[in-house]
Amino acid sequence: MYNIYFKQAIRGIKSNPSRTLLTTLGIMIGIGTVILVLSAGEGFKSYVNAQVEVYGSNTMFVETSVPASTKARSKGANESGNVNSSANNAVPVTTLKVRDLEDFKNIPNVKNSYGVSVGQQIVTHSGISKTAMIFGSSASRFDIDKGVIEKGRGYSLGEDKSLAQVAVLGSKIATDLFGDEDPIGELIRLGNYNFEVIGVYESKGSFGPMSEDDQIFIPVSTLQKKIQGIDYLFYAVIELEDKSKADATKLDIIDVLRKNHYISDPSRDDFKVNTQEESLSVFNTILKAITFLLIAIASISLIVGGVGVMNIMYVVVTERIGEIGLKKALGARRKDILYEFLIEAVLLTIMGGIIGIIGGSFLAFVVAKFAQSTGLAWKFIVPIWGVIIAVSVSMIIGIVFGVFPARNASRLDPIVALNKE
Known part of the structure; x- marks a missing residue:
């Protein structure tokens, strides 16, 4: 019996292909958008995880931060109109020092740690100039950082302590300055100093607004004392022996920093300590919020598509009113008519959903390829659970928006229906 229902539903769909396509357009767009969003989310996760692996999953970060008590005073100054208050001025936090790393x-x-200071300089070579981010870091960076030095080497602890003028370049800036030439042993100029290029990183891609391929890495002592004239760090990276003990280690690090910075009130903490798990949690929270928002927007298209299916099914019922009357006159039951039109509505929405899945997957593939072409570690992933949800939603829409016209068709009086025909 159900085979008959399906055959009749398919016959109805085939009778007007152009109308069928237009009817399912809203479903296609909605389901396609959902698949694109879910796939892009999975791709972004793969990219973030790849960046985490660059630093190692067993690392944590210490960064300078304006104390909460200072922020409160600044807010109070703003509300009172005292814009010249010292609490309101942007003053860098200068308390994170190399001494803290020694105590860690x-x-x-x-297991290990390295500190980082950051600056921006114009770098020149053979008449080519470019503004670049300069990262001064301890030599232990090359033991912790999982990035691969493609050419040359990293600088040593001795070079860091002796204020050596040596540099490791990101892959892009090396190409911008030297083209196809081998930069190892060549000189670049940063500020008033010449630096020897001793290494070039393999391409890492970008993370956030900055690309690590466009950065230059020099000894932290050299950057601080020869270029910036400072003695503080911007942040530090700490490598752990056992990442399962990260929470306890975080508390120990906080204790050391409070002791070294003479802090007794937690509201005066001038630092933040974050584990990789906490950083990933922030990314995942943001990603989920964006995903839910975009899916909610796509749901509007699905609802509009469902209403379109319902309206078209009412039209179909009107067009086939004579056929319905004849079937009922020949003994067709109410449920036979109901199932016929309900199955047709469900098939319409499932067909739209399948086309949407294919279209959304194709767009997700294009996005992944574009991201990969820019150097991002972005994987093309269409989650199976997303496909299952998309098909299920299509079926539900077909049932919800198809049941009303199907019920109307099943309740038609055969005599009235034949007279209208």
């Missing part, structure tokens, strides 16, 4: 070594679960 005494924490049981800390």
